[in-house]
Amino acid sequence: SRLSHAVARLEKNGWVRREDCPSDKRGQLAVLTDDGRAMLVRSAPGHVAAVRQALFDRLTPEQVESLG
Numbered sequence: 001s002r003l004s005h006a007v008a009r010l011e012k013n014g015w016v017r018r019e020d021c022p023s024d025k026r027g028q029l030a031v032l033t034d035d036g037r038a039m040l041v042r043s044a045p046g047h048v049a050a051v052r053q054a055l056f057d058r059l060t061p062e063q064v065e066s067l068g
Helices: 002-012 034-054 061-067
Strands: 016-020 028-032
Touching: 002 016, 002 028, 028 034
Parallel strands: none
Antiparallel strands: 016 028
């Protein structure tokens, strides 16, 4: 599945590790590694800026107000 491939890429980069799901032996969990957390911290500001530019900057003040 697409999700399996995405997790495999993250795992290959050392950003997540797979662990068995304790409540469902058929499943696995993707756990963020220390390197993954560091990557998240580094990339978060740019991601927030991109989302703001793509979505929120296009809203009118009234639309922003209605979102609360």
